[in-house]
Amino acid sequence: MKKILIIGATSAIAEATARIWAQNGEHLFLMARNAEKLDAVAANLRVIGAAKVETYIADINDFNTHIPLLDAAEQALQGLDTILIAHGLLSDQAACQQSVEQTLHEINTNGLSTIALLTHAANRFEARRNGVIAIISSPAGDRGKQSNYIYGAAKALVTTFASGLRQRLAKAGVAVITIKPGFVDTPMTAHFKKGSLWATPEAVAKDIVRACDKRNSVIYTPWFWFWIMLIIKHIPEKIFVKLSL
């Protein structure tokens, strides 16, 4: 039976992943900002089979909450072997370009908060010498594009941090998994026009659960984003600056 902490548990991808874990009878500790939404998510997970579901309300951008949060999770579940970090905010690129404050806020939410939390979590996992840390990053972090480079920059921070952490914690038997979902049809992306590249949160969730079970290192989900990003990463800068991605 796994003991899993989920950060940003009301996000569509996190909830879909939690549903699979709940159906498998795992123990879950859920953290989110909105108490009502989190209660709705938690009640459902209890009904569909989670052995235990506890909730914790906090704002991830308040770094002082991170240690109490980890303590509470470890106490409630009597241990911890998996963390899924899934919180996030899709930046309003146009607004950020006009506001330093907003730009830094979004980098804080999508990048720094994850790093702050992982700093504590990594030390605890390293000491225990087992476990899985799964982090939702993004293909947007693979190369900055004019349409979303603030979000992309925050995710690049997360991806690079996770890469180093993976190397360090491998020695302690802890798996660090970087998850890069492509376009996912969630409330965060409700205003986008959907095409054939879009995936459901359920499909992405299956990939996440599998990656945690297999202790993968980096996964793109759906898989074809690996190839899309491989091409995008290798477009020569001279051509890239002329594109409107």
Added chain:
Amino acid sequence: MQPQLFTSWGRLHRVSALALTPASRFDALPLPTTPEISVLPYGNGRSYGDSCLNANGAQINSRALNRFIAFEPDTGLLRCEAGVLLADILDLTVPQGWFLPVTPGTRFVTVGGAIGNDVHGKNHHVMGTFGRHIRQFELWRSDGQRLLCSPQINSELFAATIGGLGLTGFISWAELQLRRIRNPLINVESIRYTSLDEFFALCVASDLDYEYTVSWVDCAGSGARLGRGLFIRGNHAPSSNIPSPRPPKVKTFPAVPPVSLVNPLTLKAFNNAYYYKQLPKHVRLTQHYEPFFYPLDALLQWNRLYGPRGFYQYQCVIPHQHGQEAIAALLREIARSGLGSFLAVLKVCGDIDSPGMLSFPLPGVSLALDFPNRGEKLFQLFERLDAIISESGGRLYPAKDSRMSGNLFKSGYPQWEAFTQYIDPRFSSSFWRRILEHS
């Protein structure tokens, strides 16, 4: 906000509407900022016609509310958000020994949609409609109210909302009483019948001892073949030690063919083959509940089979008094036209009162079948069928309809005028405007 395209199961219409999504069941009703724009809930889009569509208005996506709230395995009482699919309920409760009290022919409908259309199933003569098993629900109105509705509280709005086609407000969650089962199996008997006389005799003989009865009827058969078909009856299996057979694997109809695969060339051949698919007159078997209740769910998007022009479904119910003559007259017209499909279902409804003001079933006999969209020829056939239904005091099912006249609706549902006072002023649908605007 970008308008999106919405369609229904018959694939006849693609309408443009704003898409609104409630963030959680604790929210209030999301509304467009322009007060002239009307709204309608949209679940899984399994209504056949335009009753789930609101062209040029807004549609409130109920699938976003897809969480269970509570389930008591001791009593079978289930509370869930309105966008939960019946399939999700079955996945949860069948292993714990509980089944839907009433289920339509597909499990891919939402709880909200099942209430709004007050759906019925093969056990109508024993359990009545879906709405009879709803203990309470919450209704969001456009004035910001969130009303608890039950047979005791806001009982008039409760009755208007059951079968109310989504016009009385948005259901956010509902509480439903399930029924006990001992395993996922159904003991099934299939009996070949040669005439409507024989069909009605089988109904009388089966209603007391079988919870589920339904029949497939050969809508291409005329003359001596008129009203022949297969009568299917079944019960939940008592407890046993036989291991459960696994449900069949679900496949997807891969693409929309350029023309309907159901056409005069294929129709007779298929119906003939289907009629003789069982060689003995009487066959008994035990099967998993999925192929018994949901044979078409095994082929996802089977509606593509009718090609790019889509299809109509026509479902009527005729009171017993004129039932047999009217069904015979309908089958004669349909066979003569050669326009039908092989999915024709004949079923006797029981005399249990439906709780909804606009609920479809009434004591009598119901005929449902698909028609590939073949334009004018088909509309003329529908006119002739409508006349038979009108004369015999029957009515059509709004959940399946895209074309009935306002007059036929109003004569079939005499409570429609009383119903209008419960419609939420911001709610409307393509179906409702059509009924009001075209006599």
